[in-house]
Amino acid sequence: MNISIRKAERKDCKRLMELIYELAVFEKAPQEMTVSLEHFEESGFGQNPVWWAFVAEVDGKVEAFALYYIRYSTWKGQRMYLEDILVSEEFRGKGIGKLLFDKLLEEAEDRKLSGIAWQVLDWNESAINFYKKYKGVKFDDSWVNCAINF
Template sequence: MTSLHIEPATPADVPTILQLIRELAEFERLLHEVTATEEQLHEQLFGPKPKAEVIMGRLQPGGEVAGFALYFHNFSTFLAKPGIYLEDLYVRQQYRGRGYGEQLLRRLAGIALERNCGRLEWSVLDWNQRAIDFYKSLGAAPMNEWTIYRVTGSALQKLGNGR
């Protein structure tokens, strides 16, 4: 019988993490936006000041990676507690529908509780109804009155340089 073993990523997982990011980006129709390199991921995940963490879902027996979750801490001023922001949750297509995404999300919720976090948050594309239904089935609620804003590239340069 196959089961999913969830564990923190190690530096040796960086090539697989990048591959999973590319697979997710392709699914989201955003592959053209991926510029990450293995070196950048290694530095940001395992360097002297890690900015994010990853948990890997591996099939047992065998150890093949079925999916991953990449996350980082944020902070709620209203709660005066840290939170966790789930940047990416991805299960490879051939392993979907087996409960692996739920297992990864439950493990991440467990990590949030262990760290005394006040919330676990993430974003989902409006067209991904399967994911929306899945998240709602777990008790997640959309933040309909909030709009995410983003500054990147030249706009970020301009804003950060005071121009």
């Protein structure tokens, strides 16, 4: 098995959308995925990109990704926000998630960001246990998620 990590390219968007749908199904909310491929591509590779990603190729096929954007904290400054990280079900437990997360850490350091933030569902024990392996990870259950959908 040959694994390589690289920056996502526009040509990866269709496959990324397939993996994002896999994630939506895993999180028991496929009906919540409403973004179109065109909007997704434009948002990542148009004139003003708002997200970036790394992909993991296994034997030449994208089987995992980590998608992030830069947010601003009035307390901490610029921070990376990890929107989603997913390894396709067939390839979980093979160290691919660690390769992607380590690449995110490297990217955040290279960009001189103040840190990385993300969310994890409270029932996703495998993800929680994955993150616990990283030194300095803080779980904060004192904030409530809020959103307005249009």
